Amino acid sequence: MTSLAVVDLLGALAYGELVSFERIASDARLAPELEDNIVLAGIAATEYSHFVQVCDRLTQLGFDPNQAMEPFVAPLNQFHANMSTDSWLERVLMVYVADGIAADFYREMSTHLDEQTASLVLHVLADAGQTEFAVSRIRDAIAHDPKVAGRLALWGRRLMGEMISQATVVASARPELQKLFFQVAGSADEITAFVNRLTVGHARRMDVLGLAS
Amino acid sequence: MTSLAVVDLLGALAYGELVSFERIASDARLAPELEDNIVLAGIAATEYSHFVQVCDRLTQLGFDPNQAMEPFVAPLNQFHANMSTDSWLERVLMVYVADGIAADFYREMSTHLDEQTASLVLHVLADAGQTEFAVSRIRDAIAHDPKVAGRLALWGRRLMGEMISQATVVASARPELQKLFFQVAGSADEITAFVNRLTVGHARRMDVLGLAS
Numbered sequence: 573m574t575s576l577a578v579v580d581l582l583g584a585l586a587y588g589e590l591v592s593f594e595r596i597a598s599d600a601r602l603a604p605e606l607e608d609n610i611v612l613a614g615i616a617a618t619e620y621s622h623f624v625q626v627c628d629r630l631t632q633l634g635f636d637p638n639q640a641m642e643p644f645v646a647p648l649n650q651f652h653a654n655m656s657t658d659s660w661l662e663r664v665l666m667v668y669v670a671d672g673i674a675a676d677f678y679r680e681m682s683t684h685l686d687e688q689t690a691s692l693v694l695h696v697l698a699d700a701g702q703t704e705f706a707v708s709r710i711r712d713a714i715a716h717d718p719k720v721a722g723r724l725a726l727w728g729r730r731l732m733g734e735m736i737s738q739a740t741v742v743a744s745a746r747p748e749l750q751k752l753f754f755q756v757a758g759s760a761d762e763i764t765a766f767v768n769r770l771t772v773g774h775a776r777r778m779d780v781l782g783l784a785s
Numbered sequence: 786m787t788s789l790a791v792v793d794l795l796g797a798l799a800y801g802e803l804v805s806f807e808r809i810a811s812d813a814r815l816a817p818e819l820e821d822n823i824v825l826a827g828i829a830a831t832e833y834s835h836f837v838q839v840c841d842r843l844t845q846l847g848f849d850p851n852q853a854m855e856p857f858v859a860p861l862n863q864f865h866a867n868m869s870t871d872s873w874l875e876r877v878l879m880v881y882v883a884d885g886i887a888a889d890f891y892r893e894m895s896t897h898l899d900e901q902t903a904s905l906v907l908h909v910l911a912d913a914g915q916t917e918f919a920v921s922r923i924r925d926a927i928a929h930d931p932k933v934a935g936r937l938a939l940w941g942r943r944l945m946g947e948m949i950s951q952a953t954v955v956a957s958a959r960p961e962l963q964k965l966f967f968q969v970a971g972s973a974d975e976i977t978a979f980v981n982r983l984t985v986g987h988a989r990r991m992d993v994l995g996l997a998s
Contacts (some may be wrong), residue, residue, distance in 0.1 A: 594813050598810065601811065609807075616833075617830060621830075638820060
């Protein structure tokens with residue numbers, strides 16, 4: 573018997589992959605160089621295949637993927653609407669930062685899933701090339717003009733804050749998912765520790781770019 | 786020995802597929818319904834696989850895909866910049882109309898290509914589902930509000946005009962490609978007939994939607 577929390581988790585993950593696919597494909601069009609455009613298109617295509625795999629798993633478990641995704645459409649769209657930007661570098665940073673935080677979160681949650689679902693979750697979270705891409709492009713940009721670092725650091729903080737805020741909206745609307753989260757975390761103290769681990773992971777990724785978190 | 790015209794043709798086709806992929810993936814994000822979002826994402830992913838196949842053929846023939854695409858980046862980007870719109874229906878119509886005209890054009894050109902390249906061109910031109918999608922959504926919208934038909938008919942005419950205008954830019958910059966075009970058409974009279982066939986194909990597609998061309 574699959575718990576509703578697992579369906580929620582997969583639904584959120586599936587819609588996250590779909591939005592990520594569309595977001596990266598849109599970013600690709602804005603790439604200043606054809607080469608970067610092509611690299612990002614490839615990353616987007618990988619995200620699409622992840623989306624299909626998560627939907628297939630939901631179907632296998634006897635659930636309708638669209639229904640499973642529906643509760644997460646509004647909060648995820650809101651997140652992207654709040655973080656919309658025309659800046660190429662902010663968009664590059666966003667993919668790296670948001671995917672990193674999401675991956676850390678799902679990786680911890682996957683420890684409470686059945687083996688097959690957990691292995692799928694770990695598979696679709698695997699880096700599709702966005703880390704190497706973002707790190708090299710952002711480092712180059714900072715080397716070329718150190719002033720951009722301050723603006724990007726601020727953007728990274730806003731991203732983290734906005735993700736926590738939307739996650740809170742989701743948690744309060746999906747009690748089953750919230751219960752799973754509490755199970756994964758353990759006690760109230762452990763919840764703080766869990767959130768701290770996410771913050772540390774975020775800081776580490778910003779640090780790789782030479783940005784303050 | 787592969788003629789430079791064939792490399793140009795494949796380069797233009799490859800970049801066209803890449804832009805199409807990114808354009809449809811961006812459209813998907815704007816879909817009012819999750820179901821439409823998912824259908825468009827699937828069409829976009831098919832366009833990406835077409836892009837990869839054309840690049841692979843260029844590599845097989847001994848050419849660098851990026852170099853082959855480069856001459857077509859500016860005119861295709863200009864086309865999309867000129868036809869940028871926030872209207873969901875105009876975007877849906879654009880995919881259907883522009884892909885249709887491009888497919889008619891490449892299909893005629895393919896008669897002068899080697900068999901393997903021609904069969905690849907025909908394969909990547911195959912409808913990825915965009916016709917059925919566009920026709921049903923636009924018909925529904927017109928049935929719901931007949932006033933949109935006038936605006937969409939105008940948009941369809943602008944699309945055709947803008948494509949001819951950018952094609953002229955490309956033709957004057959790529960003499961080898963222009964020569965192949967003249968060979969395919971035959972005589973000067975035949976060129977007029979070729980363009981007329983494209984116009985007739987466009988009118989037929991607009992007609993399917995109940996729109997004047």
